Amino acid sequence: MASSLIEPIFSDEEDAAEYGFDMLREKREGPVVVAIDIGTTFSGYALSFSSDKYAIFAMKTTDPNRPRSGRQSTKVPTTLLLKPDCSFHSFGHQALVHYNRELDESEQKEWLYFERFKMKLHSQKKLTRQTPVSAANGRELPVGTIFAHALRHFRNTALAECKVYAGAELKDTDVQWVVTVPAIWDGGAKQTMREAAYAAGLASEMKPEAVQIALEPESASIYCKSLKRIGRSSEDAQYVCEAFMEGSTYLLADLGGGTADVTVHKVSSTGKMKERHRATGGAWGGTYVDQNFVKLLESIFTKDWIRSYRDENPGDWVDLMTVKFETSKRLASANSTMYVEFPHSFHDFVRESGSSIERCISSAKNPNLKFSRGSLAMKYAEVRKLFNSVLDNIVVHLKSVIKKVGGVNYIILVGGFATSQLLQTRIRDDFEKSLKLRVIIPPESSLAVVMGAVLFGHDPTQISSRCCRYSYGTDYIDTRSVKRDWKFQTYVKKNQEIGLNDKVTHTFRPLYAEQTKCKFGVYESDSENPVMINEPDVREVASFVLPMPDTRKGLDRKIFTTMLFGLTEIAVESLDETSGKQIGGNVQLDFLS
Template sequence: MSLSEVRIIVAIDFGTTYSGFAYVHKESKDMETNCTWPDREGVFKTPTALQYDETYTKVVSWGEAALVDEFEDWEDYESQHTRPIEYFKLHISDLHKTEKPWLPAELTYIKAIQDYLQQMKILIKETLNTRWPGVKFPEQVGLVLTIPAEWPPNTTAIMRKCAFGAGLLTSQNSSQLEFTTEPEAAALYCLNIVKDYNLLPGDSFLIADCGGGTIDLTMRKLLPDNKLSEITERVGDLCGGTFVDKEFLNFLGRNVGFQALEALKKNNYGQLQGLIRKFFCVRVKHRFSGDSKEFKVVRLNLQQFCPDLAKYVTNNIKSDLESKGWVIKIDFETVKLMFDPVINKIIKLISDHLKSTNEKCSIMFLVGGFSESKYLLRQVKEHFKDENMQIAVPSSPITAVVRGAITYGLNVEIVNDRILKWTYGISVVNPHVPGRDPKKRRTPDGYIQKFHLLATRGSNTEVKKKFFGKFVPLRFDQPTILFNVYYTHKKGGAKYCDEPGMKFLGSLNINNPMKYNKAGTIEFSLTFGLMEIKATACNSETKKPYKEVTFKINF
């Protein structure tokens, strides 16, 4: 069952720090964004956090309920609870393994994602049955999942596996699930309001999706039939709002000692969490506008927000803090230095993106939770004041991605084309040619393995367009033929599948159709128009596909 056949569309914005969902009945098309969560009402998102039992096998609580706020007896709480699992989505990214968030040895990131989506599924099912009693879930429900723009192409395969394991799909390969990138979904949300900004067909606009973990950019052109065309390669980076929190912790470490801070994190994680969420975010981060005249020095009482920190602080640092009553003063310049490394990175990302095209950008939309930062908006406006474009934060920017994903689910054809993020090809074996091919790459039987280009990064491709090549088996008597697919950031010049930057994506294995009939060739193709990559093989003359095979993605 595809999205066109279901009754209800649900979109899930599975974020690094916060997640949300929206839904719509296809007959009424009245979109609703969920604002009811465990332990919290009236907000559009809940923390992407899990609280497990002591064996990390059963979810005890999730979302807001998984995080500590304020407890009269911290020791009693921390003796009965495991450390919450947060930021586990980042394990899909290309971050170096040393930079990826902590996970206990008993838990994989795939299980954590699946467990979180399972909790979302329970709430979604209850919500839909409240609105439309008797709806069959998941049989009558289509699903759209959003993913970051910059993440590797196997992200969709990982999320599909997790969605099925969570009970959101009837089968793992179900066509009731589609993907869209976070900035593309945000662009579709803004498509509904472009008339408010006097945009006309042919005009281009930039979407900067500023989330908690990632910043994703895409530039789109408005087409005459109210469709969108992608005109630059979408980009992103890990420089969202949580990295300001990280700068705050660096500041704290310099004042109390990094060893003491690490001990607090290890032994009293709830207190550190409460310090960030209840003190820094509420009293500092959300209020900071960048205007020194309206800023008032903030006093951080360490004994109030993290009472156990004192027992980890040593030597001169402890004496100094005792003399100050365990109070740290935070002035304007200190807060500015927490924001600037993150915001400067965002501004450079935007600047480079605008320079990557000759298209004139009419307006820049800032969406996502971090877009509500007054200082971020102030700095972006200041830096791009001479670009002759509008800069706007639309209403409810935190819901832009999930509501745009609903728009996509209602009509996937609204996206006319996309720019390829990677260069793709397959591994082929050719006869080794002395003098042309490196001698060290010659196999004992006189062959050489090379990278055969199918599609180049930066290419504009219409939805469902195929990139293909024609091939014959190395030996006609071999029982099967294996197509190994690789990808790289390089736009051109890739020759071998083991060169730096080249990564294995997956494989398609078919029975050798030419074992008894050596005539003809095999057409192997990749389709990139939709977010998931489809690999197929067929007879190059009749176009008849070979017996059903599965493209196995590597992760």
């Protein structure tokens, strides 16, 4: 719904400046920062104390699948298990093991097992608070509820670890929480994460500053910049240092399980990073290799057969894809055979249909496939087919961004998918050999986001400016037109560079003398110069209500509305000049209504 205000009286900040709007949320000075990174495939957290912020502790857990190995992992699978009454049971390895090994088939159909639910926030065009996510048994819950369970799990685990390190119980005010999100997410997805953080007890609407939203590629940039201080080193360490010298421009690609998140930064004279190109990317993560593998299985055993196996053996299907194939995918390298072990139930299911795995593979008449010791053996030519469509999309996009921006000196790859040897080989071939650009894979690249997010929590000003992904504005009535058209009042334009403290103020007045409140629509547009709110590329993305209780001056009232776009979330404040008081503190934009 459009607002009930006429056109702006003016479009500068001179009058509003005297009221001293400060849009930056109060920085908490707690002794510890805890960052939580919920990924499409794997998740984890890290923390550090303000007394030594570069001494970052990443979570460590033992994989129940290999308890005797003694090896600890710094991330766990993004798998959530809820009891039939929808109460929390477990997350990560514990959820995976309990669902696969402890529950029988009838119980698996009652319990709610969720995996890779993060992509719902990227793929859904219009999110609401009721946007559903399906469990393995088909039951649905709101996506925000799923994220709240995951965040609450990490909150409780991290607080227990903080207590060990600190030697004392920590109060809520002692912790600055940071939750990471892809930079290409829209406002609705970010708001879903913030509200999930409130539900999980990380913060509240009354104390929103307790949790910060950090953009994943920015966090990774901060990590790379701080490698020496963190104490990480690798063969590429020298080039990482060069990439963060004054004047250097680098492209950073955060390649995760679900998305490729790409940004370009230039290092300023102060050492801080300025965004040179708005965040871009797409659904080109490692899970799309998984989808190609499923299609390969369907070509061997038929689509209906695979669907039946998944329905009747949900636990073993999860084990096949999340454990067995995921491990083989990360280890796959050029010119080598890739092996994926079949679960025992897979063999039994094929036998019940009167055949065998070996016979089915042979019948497929694919010279690149064979059955070997209980596993599907794929020659490199077939493995490339699984990866090629995803890698092609990534390469084409990186080349497009580099051509558009110009002056890029380095490419930095981070994220879980960046650990793939096949991906690294392809990127080096296309950019180092052909375009003479240095490709850098920093040490512990899969932890770059969560460890950088910790440092972001200590100092959120390290990214000094950002480029807007869209044009943003509000609606107003143009009383000068005969039709009294609803127009787009621009606050920032697409691709416009916005600094941390940059703000835009517009002033409005009421349409009716007795008007006591007004609803504003917030709009985004792919155009740099939108005019009308009903244009095809204009979308209403949020709304907020401004109260105007004092009507004594009738139409002669001013409402100052200020928007700040330089943070990771859009912030809005409003002031009623008649009363001289700020109304409602920070106005909460609602992208989910």
